[in-house]
Amino acid sequence: MPNPLTRSLQLAAVRKGAAALTAVEAGSGRRVYTFRASDGDFDRYSDRLNVKGWRIDGYNANGVVLFNHDDGAHSAITGAEPPLPIGKGRVYVENDALMIDVEFDDEDDFAKRVERKVAKGILNAVSVRYLMLPGHYRQNERGGFDCDAQELLEVSIVTIPANARAVRAKSLDGEGEDIVERIARRVVELLDARAEAKADDDENDKPDASAEPAEKPAPANESKPTEGEPPPANAPKADDEDDKTKGLDAAEAAKVFVKAFKGYIRGSDKE
Structure with a gap:
């Protein structure tokens, strides 16, 4: 049976980076920052971690957030003042990623600098430190490990993440939400302009009542089908497709667009 694997990197076990999302304001006024901490794809160590295999109860019972994985081990050797956690975290699995909500310590000067x-x-970016559980990992074709279950030990805000996908991710909170609303307003403007142009065209197409007819109108019965006879195939329909735009509700169309667009960004059509 394989032993627990920690694979030391400098002062700590394996560290995996991931991308930060935009900060959101919690209902209580606390500033909470949401990060994607890990996913199930290959990282720079050629490891793959099963997202559903995270053991997170132990971490959530303590939930400390460090900076660059500095847990004080180096300070114990050098005699320097040991660093303190810069915040608290709560982790959870959502869709295909391990997520963490981070709240920084607003009474600690260094933590406030990191938060800014x-x-x-x-x-x-953030990075995770974890323990591969015995019997739940095996070597893969890239020379790393495929892990079916792992225990989360610690999460850090980091300067250089280990995950190749550690780029800032888009969020619909804050700026992302504003972008969607600006697009929606532009859609409304375009729909309104189209409706106005259609109305102007219809007005210009109306005949001038004071003008003499260019030619004598044909007898009314020339184009009228006899009773019971179906109209010609090329006869114009009473409600032509163009007339439908007259009843277009631009605001309602914009709402539908925003709903669909938000669902697309979030990767879901259930919005």
Whole structure:
């Protein structure tokens, strides 16, 4: 049976990076930042971690967030003042990723400095430290490990993440939401302009009542089908397709667009 695997990297076990999402304001006014902490694809160590295999109860019972995985081990050797956690985290599995909500310690000067850099997008990533559980990992074709179950030990805000997909991710909170609304407003403007242009065209097509007819109108019965006879195939329909645009509700169309667009960004059509 394989032993627990921690694969030391400097001061700690395996560290995996991931992308930060935009900060959101919690209902209580607390600032909460949501990050994608890990996914199930290959990382730079050629490892793959089963997203459904995360053991997170132990972490959530403590939930400390560090900076660059500095847990004080180096300070114990050098005699320097040991670093303290910069915040608290809560992890959960959502769709195809391990997510974490981070709240920084607003009474700690260093933690506030880190938070400001996260809010500005200067620091974009987190990284996880974990333990591969015995009997749940095996070597893969790239020389790394495929892991079916792993225990989360710690999460850090980091300067250089290990995950190749550690780029800032889009969120519909904050700026992302504003982009969607701006697009929706533009859609309304275009629909309104189209409706106005259609109305102008219809007005211009009306005959001038004061003008003499160019020629004598044909007798009314020339184009009228006899009773019981179906109209010609090329006869114009009473409600032509173009007339449907007259009743177009631009605001309602924009709402439908926003709903569909948000669902597309979030990867879901259930919005």
